[in-house]
Amino acid sequence: MNELVHAKRSAAPARSSAKETTRTNDPERTKANILEVAAAEFGEKGLAGARIDEIAALTQTSKRMIYYYFGSKEGLYLAVLEESYRRVRDIEAELHLQDLEPEQALRRLVAFTFDHHLHHENFIRLVMSENINRGLYIKQSSHIQELNVPAIAAIKNLYERGVKTGVFRAGLDPVDIHASISALSFFNVSNQHTFGVLFKLDMTSPAYTAHRRDSVIEMVARFMKK
Known part of the structure; x- marks a missing residue:
């Protein structure tokens, strides 16, 4: 009986050690898992409300490991923002x-932006959270600012081609075009609950979404066309 108890006690640390070894041997996978869980936590609760203890528990890791990879709670939050923007820009590059x-x-870009925001509500929550922080952390990231360079360049390119061929009217600014596309797509997700209640709309229904998507694409196209 004593030998059996001793064997079970000896096996437990071995299993724990094996899990820790697996995480240590695959740091990129560990970091990716932490970022994914942290994105959900920060998106739902904001920087102030999210807890590193909760993120550690959900990722089956430790606070010490999280701090080792990201330095601090704020460092993890900034890494989440950077990863979220990187994913958007990577997909844009494939258009x-x-x-x-x-x-x-232009229509493909607007459709993509609308669809991405619609299917990534947590991204919208993260952006809203950072706006509550008045952009305090995003301004610290040169990486995010660099990610936006090709996004604006792509709009500038398609716009200038359109002006040259007589499709688009002259005098528009690429950043302003980007702002208009973002605003129309963003609102549909950020304000879906309040706007839906006030005007008795189900903004999550496929019919409403399809209609709104077509409207946004058409508004931007008509705004730019000659």
């Missing part, structure tokens, strides 16, 4: 807008 006619490229 191949330069291969399309200017108006077609």
Whole structure:
């Protein structure tokens, strides 16, 4: 009986050690898991409300390991923001807008932005949270600012091609175009609960979403067309 108890006690640390070894041997996977869980926590609760203890528990790791990888709670939050923006820009780069006619490229970009925001509510929550922080952390990231350079360049390229071919009117600013696309797509998610209640709309219904998506694409296209 005593030998059996001793064997069970001896086996437990071995299993724990094996898990820790696995995490240590695959740091990139560990960091990715922490970022994914932290994104949900920060998106739901904001920087102030999120707890490193909770993130550690959900990732089956330790606070010490999180601090080792990211330095602090604020460092983890900033890393989450950077990863969230990186994912958006990576997908945008795969749209191949330069291969399309200017108006077609514009419509594809608006549709993508609308769809991305619609299906990534947590990204919207993170952006809203950082706006509550008045951009305090995002301004510390040169990486995020660099990520936006090709995004604006893509809009500038399709716009200038459209002006040259007589499709778009002259005098528009690429950053302003980006702001308009973002605003129309963002509102549909950020204000869906309040706007839906006030005007008795189900903003999550497929019919409403399809109608709103078409409206946003058409508004931007008509705004830019000659």
